[in-house]
Amino acid sequence: MRVSRSGRVDRRIVARRASVRRETFSCRPCRAGMPMSNDPRRLLQSLTLDSLRGFESAARLGSFTAAAQELSLTQSAVSKQVRLLEDTLGRVLFVRGTRALVLTDEGRQMHEAAREVLLRLEQAVRLVTQHERAVVSLTAPPSFSSLWLAPRLAALRALDPQVDIRLDASEDHLALERDGFDLAVRLSPPERAAGGWSLLCRERLFLVAAPGLAVRIREPADLAGVPLLVFDHAISREGGLSWEHWQQLLGWTAPAAQPRFRFSQYEHALKAAAEGAGVAIGRAPQVDAWLEEGRLQPVLGRFETQGAGCYLVWSGRARDRPQVQRVAQWLQQALRCSSTA
Numbered sequence: 437m438r439v440s441r442s443g444r445v446d447r448r449i450v451a452r453r454a455s456v457r458r459e460t461f462s463c464r465p466c467r468a469g470m471p472m473s474n475d476p477r478r479l480l481q482s483l484t485l486d487s488l489r490g491f492e493s494a495a496r497l498g499s500f501t502a503a504a505q506e507l508s509l510t511q512s513a514v515s516k517q518v519r520l521l522e523d524t525l526g527r528v529l530f531v532r533g534t535r536a537l538v539l540t541d542e543g544r545q546m547h548e549a550a551r552e553v554l555l556r557l558e559q560a561v562r563l564v565t566q567h568e569r570a571v572v573s574l575t576a577p578p579s580f581s582s583l584w585l586a587p588r589l590a591a592l593r594a595l596d597p598q599v600d601i602r603l604d605a606s607e608d609h610l611a612l613e614r615d616g617f618d619l620a621v622r623l624s625p626p627e628r629a630a631g632g633w634s635l636l637c638r639e640r641l642f643l644v645a646a647p648g649l650a651v652r653i654r655e656p657a658d659l660a661g662v663p664l665l666v667f668d669h670a671i672s673r674e675g676g677l678s679w680e681h682w683q684q685l686l687g688w689t690a691p692a693a694q695p696r697f698r699f700s701q702y703e704h705a706l707k708a709a710a711e712g713a714g715v716a717i718g719r720a721p722q723v724d725a726w727l728e729e730g731r732l733q734p735v736l737g738r739f740e741t742q743g744a745g746c747y748l749v750w751s752g753r754a755r756d757r758p759q760v761q762r763v764a765q766w767l768q769q770a771l772r773c774s775s776t777a
Contacts (some may be wrong), residue, residue: 482524491529495547498536514710521546551561552614556753559616570759574743575612576621580703581605583722585621586773595766600758618675618754619764623744625675632749635772637721639743641676644718644726645709650733653715656688663714664690665705668698677717678739683740706732719743721771743773746771 441664493503494514504511522529527544539547563570576585592601604610606615612620622633629635645653645662653659664679675681680694682688697714699705706723709716718732726732744752748767754760 469743471727476592479524483521484517487524488554488737490514490594491521492547492550492554493538493743494518494530495539495543496551499540500537507511508738533756534711555614555616569598569600570757571600571605572619572757572760574619574621574763575604575606575610575615575617577607577623578605580621580623583706583726584637584724587725590762591770592766596759596762599763601763612749612751613753618751618757618760619757619767620749621767622747622749624747627747629747630749631738633747634749634768635659636746636748636768638745639676640720640740642718642720643682643715644706644723645715645735646712647730647733649712649715650735653735656686656736659686659688659715660691660694663695663697665708665714665716666696666698667702667705667717669702670698676743678706679717681716681741682739685741686736721746 443509453504463630489507490503490513492508493506494500497503497506500514500518503509504514518529525542527542528540529546531538533541533627538692582605585603593599597763610620612618621636622629624633626635626638644650649662653662666679667677679690682707695714697705697708697709702719704723705716706718706726710715710726715735718727718734720727723732727734748764750760750764
């Protein structure tokens with residue numbers, strides 16, 4: 437403190453220093469108040485990758501301790517990272533409870549964004565650092581994956597030996613960009629297909645059985661007493677995959693005592709048919725390989741109907757990748773050939 441020659445405190449100096457301290461304090465951001473800047477670009481420059489990773493892990497796991505274990509850090513380090521992010525944004529992202537962390541509304545918005553950013557960054561790093569091999573991620577229904585695509589993977593590999601295929605067999609319509617997929621093959625009635633889906637082919641539906649059984653069924657009435665193999669799934673309870681539809685198409689009514697075997701997986705129904713257990717509803721192109729190998733044979737071949745459309749769906753981020761384009765072109769050509777076989 438400055439003192440004058442007479443021994444008195446210089447009040448002007450004291451007042452000026454107090455004013456500087458007030459200004460400095462008023463510019464310091466508060467986690468529940470003002471952000472460091474009103475310019476989003478400057479805020480982004482202030483964010484750190486560590487704070488985003490710490491926040492995303494804590495939000496997903498609901499605990500600083502669990503996030504610390506996942507990130508190989510101390511609990512206090514993760515807590516500090518989250519507090520730094522809150523200070524930068526000027527918003528409270530968590531309600532700190534005694535048992536678990538609870539996201540605020542702002543926290544939920546930030547967590548969704550942080551999760552997507554970190555996922556895409558991880559995918560980009562993987563692509564950049566693995567120069568020798570590219571990966572094309574594809575999701576498709578289980579029946580299509582196991583019956584049509586899996587037997588043709590060797591042909592797909594010959595197209596581009598440096599590309600690996602990641603195949604997910606799922607009935608769910610996954611969000612491609614969120615879940616990290618480049619392409620999807622989806623089976624859907626045409627009236628339910630979403631905009632932007634590209635039609636590859638339409639399923640052809642007909643009855644199939646093992647050759648020894650198929651030759652004995654020359655008229656619809658010959659089906660009496662033969663077990664009907666039912667694909668017991670929501671998609672099979674209407675349209676050409678239901679036996680009620682086929683009874684109308686054949687002009688035949690199954691006796692009350694007609695035996696039926698029900699399967700939750702379409703491939704299992706085909707395997708039972710190939711073993712002579714009964715008659716199944718064949719879906720081309722899925723059954724193409726089984727017909728070519730002679731494991732199955734059409735039954736009452738003059739009766740046929742159309743099934744679902746087979747559609748190709750692109751992830752927006754994958755359209756410019758040459759490897760994905762080649763796989764998509766191969767699918768289009770191969771399925772076009774199957775549908776005209």
